Amino acid sequence: MKNFTSIHDIPNVEQLVQQAFDFKNNPLSQSEIGKGKTLGMVFFNPSLRTRMSTQKAAQNLGMNIISLNVNDGWQIEFEDEVIMNGNKAEHIKEAAAVISQFVNVLAVRSFPTLIDREKDYQDFILQKFIQYASVPILSLESAILHPLQSLADFLTIKENQKTKHPKVVLTWAPHPKVLPQVVANSFCEWMNFADVDLTITHPKGYELSPDFSKNATIEYNQNKAFKNADFVYAKNWSSFNYYGKILSQDESWKISSEKMALTNNGKFMHCLPVRRNVVVDDSVLDGPNSLVIEQANNRTFATQSVLFDLLKNKKNEL
Amino acid sequence: MKNFTSIHDIPNVEQLVQQAFDFKNNPLSQSEIGKGKTLGMVFFNPSLRTRMSTQKAAQNLGMNIISLNVNDGWQIEFEDEVIMNGNKAEHIKEAAAVISQFVNVLAVRSFPTLIDREKDYQDFILQKFIQYASVPILSLESAILHPLQSLADFLTIKENQKTKHPKVVLTWAPHPKVLPQVVANSFCEWMNFADVDLTITHPKGYELSPDFSKNATIEYNQNKAFKNADFVYAKNWSSFNYYGKILSQDESWKISSEKMALTNNGKFMHCLPVRRNVVVDDSVLDGPNSLVIEQANNRTFATQSVLFDLLKNKKNEL
């Protein structure tokens, strides 16, 4: 694998998934492969799960880690042919090339502007890192996708599905802040690959980009959508069509025990962090059908499997 | 040991203390036990000695470290049954459970509010971590106790005592800021265990909680208290009874060479950081009887001994 930015970068998804489960059974089975190798991590925003699970995955492979919070240092210029006499001290051309000298894989977490849709959906920051780095790039979340989260979600569904072709519902839920579409977009990509029946439910105006939602059933009635669901994945996102806008904070979309009762004893999923009693009720999160902690746990093994392939590739190149 | 939050968590204090001295003699004697294991560190406030000595202790045992500054990320909600539509993005239930997926021991540094005594003396934040984490909790200082500091202090007294039953004086000293009672509380617990004669001296109104001070002699005259002291432990704290208040900044309580001359050639101790010429004079800190740097050094071996027991326990559980 050259870089990991989406499911489309993976030559053999089934193999990568099996490898993740193997690492879950035996996390230290390849603890020598990363010896003397370094994972660089660049964060443009705070992170808990992503930071910790990525460190854990790298340490399981014996790698060293060098981490950089961009906001603790100077600002980076991403535009070309600029006269840099403002507040940005270093150009991405140098930053990415220089960091590449010190690391074997470079993990980047960036975020959308939620203002400029065209630039966001070009995945501007991530693509600039890919352009100027000389080592494999590992996306820890970008302006449009959160592929490691989705791989962890995919593993969690695999572990918990009781039927060959489960019904999976991705439901919008209310939230006080403007959030990206990345988790929803990425989840759609992986559910398209999975052998599941995917329904997306949200208020009108919250349609995702058809690039991601085109193979799913869209159902504007949340109660109808939940019927017979085996998995309910809750997530807030801001509007794609009215880009970055909050169109609704309708509390009736909150996931409650009553709503979960409409499902086929459905499992509850969320990528975390989650706002209790805004997105989902305590009773659901604390109930026996909640998978949220296991989703977080699977982040480690999703990342470890991807890192292993990126390291193997790099090794072969040398 | 299940968790380490106070001396009362230790099954066999003498054994733990001997183990700490053994590690001081040979820090790398158990450098394989932590291989593939991870210490998580969560800080709610800045830290120098605690952060560095804990890292050093974990590295001496071969552990990896994942560190999180809560203030660099989002705020955590600690109250139950809250509608989380404010500025707190994640509940301690998820935060503690998720971090537990990535680490083998979770070290937490929290602080008192110094406003709400009831909540502080329940050790609210630390107890929430214990409640929701699935791995052993190591207190790096809490709202009421600083047990690793006190264990290091205990080691330092052991190393420097010339008599079987030394006189130890814990003295309040002036300070411009509102400070917790934690170091003083914790020191009392350990001196109660130690075979020493403990006197506490402070201006009226600075009485510690009787839970901690009950076995000590209270002497409001600092000069009298210092008489024949083998060890003088200086520390500022704010009032327990007039909770969180500064009642005095009386400079006459500063520890001077003249005051130390009243002692039995007593050693000077302080947990650091210390404000020179406010809490204690340069001449005392820089004099031959100052133990403050050795106290800091012993932090490493105190922590290493505790971590070793927490790891052994965890290992046995697996």
Add this chain to the structure above:
Amino acid sequence: MKNFTSIHDIPNVEQLVQQAFDFKNNPLSQSEIGKGKTLGMVFFNPSLRTRMSTQKAAQNLGMNIISLNVNDGWQIEFEDEVIMNGNKAEHIKEAAAVISQFVNVLAVRSFPTLIDREKDYQDFILQKFIQYASVPILSLESAILHPLQSLADFLTIKENQKTKHPKVVLTWAPHPKVLPQVVANSFCEWMNFADVDLTITHPKGYELSPDFSKNATIEYNQNKAFKNADFVYAKNWSSFNYYGKILSQDESWKISSEKMALTNNGKFMHCLPVRRNVVVDDSVLDGPNSLVIEQANNRTFATQSVLFDLLKNKKNEL
């Protein structure tokens, strides 16, 4: 080597340089020497290249790393005999002595005030660390020198020189911010040692301290200076004589392709970060004669060679 703060601390520069090239060929050849040993890193300001290359160097030697951003914690008092009742919580005497308990080598990055020339040119902060630490000090940049950068620059010139006695030009370039003289000072020291013909060019008023520039040719006409240059090292600095002042932002001093055409097919160097199209044109930075990424790469091996000597020394002391 006792400490590393300038070229003058190195007993045998040729040996240290050869050792750096050996590490570049085989970075993990001494990966056991640092086992169980710790590099402490203290930063008073943000850092990208220095932080990452130093970590990489230490990890190549098998060392653990403990890093401290001073600005994330409390402020340190550097003055002696002060009554510390202000905003500074810890004195350098304790800070340096305590950190020394936890690390085997202590790396410090400090900066000049650019206001008080006398104090800056005493290298006040660095010297206080040397005074109070009990372990070797490694300068990661100080108020007057950036010796690891200059060693990396020296390595880069060695690798790229085509003649025995190349012409090296250190040229001032415009910049919107007030910058230190450290890179220029330090480069002069190393070029004095190297077998090169050093010319310094800058607008009037930007003369460096004669302590550093005394063996160089000073040429106020940049075009004349560039003639037949084999290497052009660009850097902005603020005035030494009118201390910390910006006297000129003359754009005609920017390094352009036209100016580089005056050289002997000269290589372009800069320590980074660099402001594109302010200090130097895109065409030069992106051209085939730019060495800036290789300079950054050589930071790792410069530091690794120095750390190796500091570790060996420390080891011998034990």
